[in-house]
Amino acid sequence: AQSVTQLDSQVPVFEEAPVELRCNYSSSVSVYLFWYVQYPNQGLQLLLKYLSGSTLVESINGFEAEFNKSQTSFHLRKPSVHISDTAEYFCAVSPIIQGAQKLVFGQGTRLTINP
């Protein structure tokens, strides 16, 4: 079984400041890792994913996440946030085994950007 822990339920930051949203997971098998973003009253959008290869993955809007196998972490970072980044961010994993698998989500981190 898998579990995901997002250590911060809320993260307030000022506009243009850097931010890190933390994510740790537990799994007895290898996993794929994902970050999803949920804007108010909307569904989830895939922000970025780690499937294989380079452990540093980037999104088109400036976010990046690094897979650290030894620390079982997949923290999300952005060097300079914008008001439009205000949203809830969910870390998720799915096991790398035959066939499609359910996603296991963390509790979410609410990112609030203050002007």
Added chain:
Amino acid sequence: NAGVMQNPRHLVRRRGQEARLRCSPMKGHSHVYWYRQLPEEGLKFMVYLQKENIIDESGMPKERFSAEFPKEGPSILRIQQVVRGDSAAYFCASSPVSKSPEQYFGPGTRLTVT
């Protein structure tokens, strides 16, 4: 290419009524997942379906909840005799093939039980 469609977006039911939530996957996707998001919580997996088959229902409550994905038409999540604790956002996701790990989410149905 239209995304995952869910309807209705908002649904209000009185205790004891039935709720039917519909999900049309993205074109070309044959795998559907249902997740539930309770207030102030993350998403919890409920059920995974392919056309005419339930693959994994380990997250479904044992009673009152059922899901189907018929050969034709949308996937349906059905909740019978709703209770206040069923109030939540229900999200559907789809993926194209069995080995694709990415899932694409719909906008959700927000169920309120009064």
